[in-house]
Amino acid sequence: MALIELNDVRRVYDLGEVKVHALRTVTRKVELGEYVALIGASGSGKSTLMNTLGCLDRPTHGSYLLDGEEVVTMNRDQRAKIRNKQLGFVFQSFNLLNRTSALENVELPLMYGTKIPARERRDRAMEMLGKVGLADRYHHHPSQLSGGQQQRVAIARALVNQPSILMGDEPTGNLDSKTSREVIELFRELNEEQQITVILVTHDQNVARNAKRTIVLRDGEVVEDTEDFLLAKAALEYDPMLA
Amino acid sequence: MSFFDTVRIALRALLKNKMRAVLTIIGVVIGIAAVTTIVSIGQGASQLVSGEFEALGTNVVLVLPGQTRRGGVRQSGAPTLTAADSDAIGRDCPAVLASSPIVGTAGQIIYGNENWNPKEMQGVGADYLVVRNWELEAGGFFSNTDIDSNAKVCVIGQTLIPKLFRTINPLDETVRVNNVPFRVIGILKKKGANMVGDDQDDVVLMPHTTVRKRINGSPLDTVHAIMVSARSTDQMGKATKEIETLMYERHDVGPTDEADFSVQDTTEIAATLGIITGTLTLMLSAIAGISLLVGGVGIMNIMLVSVTERTREIGIRMAIGARGKDILRQFLIESVVLSCIGGAIGIALGTLASMGATMLINAYKPGTDWPMVVSIPAALIAMGFAASVGVFFGYYPARRASKLDPIDALRYE
Ligand SMILES: Nc1ncnc2c1ncn2[C@@H]1O[C@H](COP(=O)(O)OP(=O)(O)OP(=O)(O)O)[C@@H](O)[C@H]1O
Numbered sequence: 063m064a065l066i067e068l069n070d071v072r073r074v075y076d077l078g079e080v081k082v083h084a085l086r087t088v089t090r091k092v093e094l095g096e097y098v099a100l101i102g103a104s105g106s107g108k109s110t111l112m113n114t115l116g117c118l119d120r121p122t123h124g125s126y127l128l129d130g131e132e133v134v135t136m137n138r139d140q141r142a143k144i145r146n147k148q149l150g151f152v153f154q155s156f157n158l159l160n161r162t163s164a165l166e167n168v169e170l171p172l173m174y175g176t177k178i179p180a181r182e183r184r185d186r187a188m189e190m191l192g193k194v195g196l197a198d199r200y201h202h203h204p205s206q207l208s209g210g211q212q213q214r215v216a217i218a219r220a221l222v223n224q225p226s227i228l229m230g231d232e233p234t235g236n237l238d239s240k241t242s243r244e245v246i247e248l249f250r251e252l253n254e255e256q257q258i259t260v261i262l263v264t265h266d267q268n269v270a271r272n273a274k275r276t277i278v279l280r281d282g283e284v285v286e287d288t289e290d291f292l293l294a295k296a297a298l299e300y301d302p303m304l305a
Numbered sequence: 306m307s308f309f310d311t312v313r314i315a316l317r318a319l320l321k322n323k324m325r326a327v328l329t330i331i332g333v334v335i336g337i338a339a340v341t342t343i344v345s346i347g348q349g350a351s352q353l354v355s356g357e358f359e360a361l362g363t364n365v366v367l368v369l370p371g372q373t374r375r376g377g378v379r380q381s382g383a384p385t386l387t388a389a390d391s392d393a394i395g396r397d398c399p400a401v402l403a404s405s406p407i408v409g410t411a412g413q414i415i416y417g418n419e420n421w422n423p424k425e426m427q428g429v430g431a432d433y434l435v436v437r438n439w440e441l442e443a444g445g446f447f448s449n450t451d452i453d454s455n456a457k458v459c460v461i462g463q464t465l466i467p468k469l470f471r472t473i474n475p476l477d478e479t480v481r482v483n484n485v486p487f488r489v490i491g492i493l494k495k496k497g498a499n500m501v502g503d504d505q506d507d508v509v510l511m512p513h514t515t516v517r518k519r520i521n522g523s524p525l526d527t528v529h530a531i532m533v534s535a536r537s538t539d540q541m542g543k544a545t546k547e548i549e550t551l552m553y554e555r556h557d558v559g560p561t562d563e564a565d566f567s568v569q570d571t572t573e574i575a576a577t578l579g580i581i582t583g584t585l586t587l588m589l590s591a592i593a594g595i596s597l598l599v600g601g602v603g604i605m606n607i608m609l610v611s612v613t614e615r616t617r618e619i620g621i622r623m624a625i626g627a628r629g630k631d632i633l634r635q636f637l638i639e640s641v642v643l644s645c646i647g648g649a650i651g652i653a654l655g656t657l658a659s660m661g662a663t664m665l666i667n668a669y670k671p672g673t674d675w676p677m678v679v680s681i682p683a684a685l686i687a688m689g690f691a692a693s694v695g696v697f698f699g700y701y702p703a704r705r706a707s708k709l710d711p712i713d714a715l716r717y718e
């Protein structure tokens with residue numbers, strides 16, 4: 063059984079006069095411990111797919127099995143529980159709570175899960191901040207941290223509940239190339255040393271090259287799924303209009 | 306999320322916008338303070354009323370002259386009661402402890418060079434003190450013999466001593482009322498002021514016969530009222546019935562006739578007055594309650610603004626696993642915290658305000674002893690009320706927050 067199984071997943075935005083087919087059909091599997099990059103032109107449906115995988119959004123059609131369980135038919139609370147326990151999500155804009163310390167940001171998922179004593183919660187959050195190299199900045203507020211540091215706090219928050227999958231929608235999109243490389247390195251470490259499944263949406267070829275598998279989307283459909291980055295790059299640059 | 310964490314987060318969110326929180330709280334403070342003040346002043350009023358009736362004497366029933374027909378013309382308050390009625394009531398009604406006729410008068414009392422106009426000058430019977438549950442400080446009271454002989458004796462209240470006698474012992478001194486000399490044979494114990502602030506010790510009591518004949522110069526053999534006390538509070542109803550039956554018989558009132566007297570149970574009057582003060586309090590509280598409602602709307606308004614402003618925060622919390630009810634609770638507790646802080650301050654302010662009002666009343670109406678009532682149950686009810694205002698007006702915004710879609714909330718700018 064694959065960790066993730068998508069079967070004919072579609073997402074249509076009904077805007078009244080027009081219907082936007084953000085995802086036409088996606089059927090794909092991701093195994094435990096994989097490191098997948100999702101690439102594609104702007105508007106190809108990467109974020110839509112990522113939000114679906116992250117249980118933030120529901121497809122309008124199809125089936126999504128996570129660890130063998132159907133997510134599509136779950137209610138809001140059940141999906142909230144999955145987001146809390148099984149998934150860690152990082153965003154392009156970090157999405158930390160402002161005017162709240164790094165430590166408390168990392169503690170947050172532990173507050174919403176099964177009850178843990180405050181002390182243990184703090185210890186676990188501290189440990190996680192240590193792993194992303196920010197132990198000495200635990201009391202800083204997001205506004206007092208650099209973009210790279212903020213994203214590392216966000217990664218610590220995503221991982222504090224020990225999820226099996228770490229997801230990111232352009233997690234390096236707001237970072238300069240140097241800090242971006244540090245964050246990519248962190249993803250690679252997490253994947254290789256802790257066997258955390260990583261799925262990232264990216265525009266950055268460096269990030270994509272770092273992944274073991276690359277899925278290319280075009281107009282809401284998968285047009286390439288390969289472990290060879292050059293093939294993916296070719297598919298990305300292929301322009302059907304010129305063909 | 307644990308309750309403690311939720312409260313902590315709510316407090317922190319409120320502290321981020323101190324000015325706004327303070328302004329919102331003020332709305333609730335005003336409402337709760339108004340309700341607390343009015344309830345506590347109102348309770349003071351009812352205590353005052355019931356206290357007064359206790360002071361009047363325990364278990365007192367009043368028999369008042371009623372309507373009579375003279376040539377088809379109705380006259381109310383016409384002289385229909387006699388001292389003999391009073392004696393009969395005292396003698397023949399088993400539930401009655403004592404009965405005294407009352408003959409009112411007014412005038413100046415003179416001693417030497419001093420003169421004084423007492424508030425109350427009454428002709429009463431020998432059992433008057435028993436009826437009023439009043440005692441003597443010194444001397445004695447007039448007897449039935451004194452009454453029968455129209456004796457020129459009187460018993461005075463404490464207020465008259467400094468006004469007329471200064472340092473002299475009033476007992477056995479002679480005072481003049483309407484040029485009639487009276488010997489002071491007794492001094493009453495101090496009773497204090499009644500509910501309208503009248504000094505009850507500013508009183509002169511004389512035999513009713515003497516007052517009628519020598520001061521009022523009335524040719525009629527009637528008295529103004531009969532004051533009766535029942536043996537106990539439980540017996541008041543019974544006493545009232547017995548008096549009515551006896552009086553019907555004595556005054557020859559047939560079953561279809563209108564009675565020429567009325568019997569009034571003072572506990573009934575007290576109860577009626579209690580209902581009046583209670584209703585007034587309730588009405589004023591309702592008006593004050595409206596300001597609380599306005600405060601509640603203020604909370605709702607600010608919570609709606611807050612939910613909109615913090616849409617992104619809500620999205621973040623949902624993305625990391627907050628359920629709808631976690632969000633609902635967070636916002637609900639925020640509004641309850643607002644209203645409870647407002648409630649606590651409002652109760653404190655209201656208590657201070659009612660203390661101030663009580664002091665003012667007592668200062669402007671000397672002699673009145675308006676009691677200051679700080680009622681713990683009322684404070685608890687006010688607090689509960691404040692909390693429910695928070696829940697009621699916070700629910701809609703909180704519910705709206707909890708129903709947000711995580712993706713929409715995250716995209717919100
Ligand atoms: N809430 C929405 N309502 C309507 N249409 C939407 C909505 N969200 C996305 N779309 C449409 O769905 C399509 C896919 O959008 P999506 O955000 O998944 O693209 P993307 O691949 O992430 O693009 P980018 O690289 O620019 O982030 C686009 O055509 C977009 O206009």
Ligand SMILES: [Mg+2]
Pocket residue numbers: 108109110
């Ligand atoms: Mg996108």
